[in-house]
Amino acid sequence: MWYNIRVMKKVIITVVGRDTVGILAKTCTYLARNNINILDISQTVVGGYFNMMMIVDGSKCRKGFDRVGAELAELGNGIGLRIRCQKSEIFEKMHRV
């Protein structure tokens, strides 16, 4: 499982799209089923648009990064949302000196 630990330790999941009932529930259910722990979560709805960002720890997940990313994207497509899964460093490097 070392590969999962390497790439899944701190991952940022962003969810963007038109607001609807159950977005958080569906996303969290998927994460719980895959043993992915949520470290931080923030969300806002502006003009009917839902924006959410989660910081998660996926080091105990048995699936690889690519598969989790693809499954979350698919889950999002099913409910008209864009769900992206990215390693946290890109955000940290860009916004912190």
Place this chain on the structure above:
Amino acid sequence: MINLSEGLETNRMILEENLDVRTITMGISLLDCAESSVDRTCRNIYAKITRLAKDIVKTGDDIGREFGVPIVNKRVSITPAAIVGASCCRRPRDFVKIARTLDRAAKKLGINFIGGYSAVVSKGMTPADELLIRSIPEAMASTERVCSSVNVGSTKTGIDMDAVRLMGEIVKETAERTKDRDSLGCAKLVVLCNAPDDNPFMAGAFHGVSEGDAVVNVGVSGPGVVNYVLRNTCRGVGFEELCETIKKTAFKITRVGQLVAQEASKRLGVPFGIIDLSLAPTPAVGDSVADILKEIGLEHPGAPGTTAALALLNDQVKKGGVMASSYVGGLSGAFIPVSEDQGMIDAVNAGALTIEKLEAMTCVCSVGLDMIAVPGSTSAATISGIIADEAAIGMVNQKTTAVRIIPVAGKRVGEKVEFGGLLGHAPVMRVSKFSCEKMIARRGRIPAPIHSFKN
């Protein structure tokens, strides 16, 4: 901890403003591949490139997926081929064998370009340099992915006008040899002054002799991001705020490049070389340096004030980017290719932008007259004259300048040329009809300028 608005900003840059890492380029030294037989040298070259860079495409794609940022190009640059082939190539066609070997290696790796079919002749040409230069038309016509460059001058050495004269003829011949594809060969051929050893961008990339055995260089991009920020926060503001905004944006863009470069270096087991801080446009709408100039306040690039606006932009990109990366090099600055930037194409079509104005713009930005289509009837001497002018700007201003000009066989001013993909399309531009033939016919070199004597 990253907050929601920062998270969304990063993704907006990537998804809506075309933020990408333009290229991961692995520089590979081929000095140890040289032998006395052309075939053995070619075998060594193929083996070394395909061994060292075998994972470059997969690594680039993996990093892109994990960080969620597109890494558009994965490429390789090599030691100038004139040096590698000097011990075995006796005729131009021997060098063409090396070009074909490079093309095969590029195809095997799945990369779109390989750079370094080059000669550095800033003071004079060795017989091998001249053979390589004379082989360029055949090499460009018979390969798909090989890029060629010739460095004809530097601040330290002056300008080799014999090489400049020869390159005018070679550019014309390359256009003729690839006339069935709108003279596409010339889009893969660039003539430079003060060429850097670590440039990751094509067509001028080569792995200089000052470099180690292998190195990873990364070119960042992101004109769309700068344009978006200026459009949304800087309309009507003073120059101080305008410059600060560009600087901060350049910092963010470059940090992504730095992250990708370090990851690529670690995974490929090859040292990190430099980040090239460049605003490199693509033909995609919204990915244009010209649009930034318009956002600064010009009706079209080419209007009075363009050179000042570009100088400002170029300087702020460097100031923001330098802080974001541990090593900066390559060309580093705003690129102003015509065919690869929709805003530039529009400016030419509107009659706002001429070759003379572009020449002025190259005094204050990287790199030079880039991807400019001119009539096929343009004489070799005129092309040499244009090259000499650019080289003089580079030599005197201690900066890199370049000419990538395409005298499109059979086309006239105003007609359109389609290069395809990232190379884009361009209107054929007007060239001065006055002759420089007698000057170009002179032999020898232009001496180095007085301010190059620093010892």
